[in-house]
Amino acid sequence: MPTRRTVPQVLDRDFLEIRARMLDLAAALDRIDRASLPSHQTPDQRLAQIRSGLEALLVPESDRAETIQRLFSLEYDPHWSKRFELPVQSGR
């Protein structure tokens, strides 16, 4: 079921929504910048996730959504079944 649309057709429909979502994102980043960081606190790991996500958006590949999903995911442990002592072949 491949897409039937051209780039201009996608932009005709989605451009304003993309613009609005970019503004939302920009405003959220400004909001974080305006907020204070408690002293003696280690950097919040979530900020690094957001920064990595923004960098991933600039990579011209067709699976950016999958990349963003993985950035916000815990890693899979291929030895999980041994850790749980369950009769499952993991890490295929």
Added chain:
Amino acid sequence: MRYIDPHIHMVSRTTDDYKRMALAGCAMVSEPAFWAGFDRSGPEGFRDYFRQLTEYESRRAALYGIRHHCWLCINAKEAENVELSRQVIAMIPEFLDRASVLGIGEIGLNKNTRNESTIFLEHLDLAARTGELVLVHTPHLADKYAGTRMILDMVASDRRIDPARVCIDHVEEHTIRAALDAGHWVGMTLYPTTKCTPVRAADMIEKYGTERIMVNSAGDWGHSDPLAVPELIFELKSRGHGEAEIRRVVYENPIHFFSGCPRFVPPVMS
């Protein structure tokens, strides 16, 4: 367009929703057993819930011309209580001969724990022994990727289970390929914010095709939309996709998957 919502928790919805769904073209729903929003106090609470799913809810749906099917299990969240889970699993066969039951579900993982995995394997064993279809819930947010991989490991480890008789539900961009490659059916859940929006689901259908893919609203007591499947139909139509292709995803594919259940009588296709 007539459609099927293969995953919706109608016990948590009002009768008005049945009417709106009927007006939007809903012909059939399937309702997996799930967490009620609180932990039940014992196995008898599940017996009443299974009676509600298999006896009462189908009558409520029929008032609006909607066929109601269901799935039975103890959900992943309450599966953390292994003793309770085993009592519920032992009770399920009492209900498996009822006409509206499609199989075992929605089993799965929530926080990817040892207890959840133990009970998932015991549900799989029940499905293998009784020849039932399986509907699998995959975890939320950060736990989804690892949990889905663990689920795929467990299903593949039970050689009695045909992967084509298992639907991996709530897939997203980072889990859909692995589930399809393993030979399973997949469900995309259309939620207003989390899981998958209708727009992103349409993107994944364009990328992966229509084979072994279903879409659902998973409407429940939380923030969800029982008319999410028509939203996807609208999105696909607006992108220029044909009625036959859309109908395959929202109507024919669920019937194909449900037909693996010997109790399921497919509707006459017009």
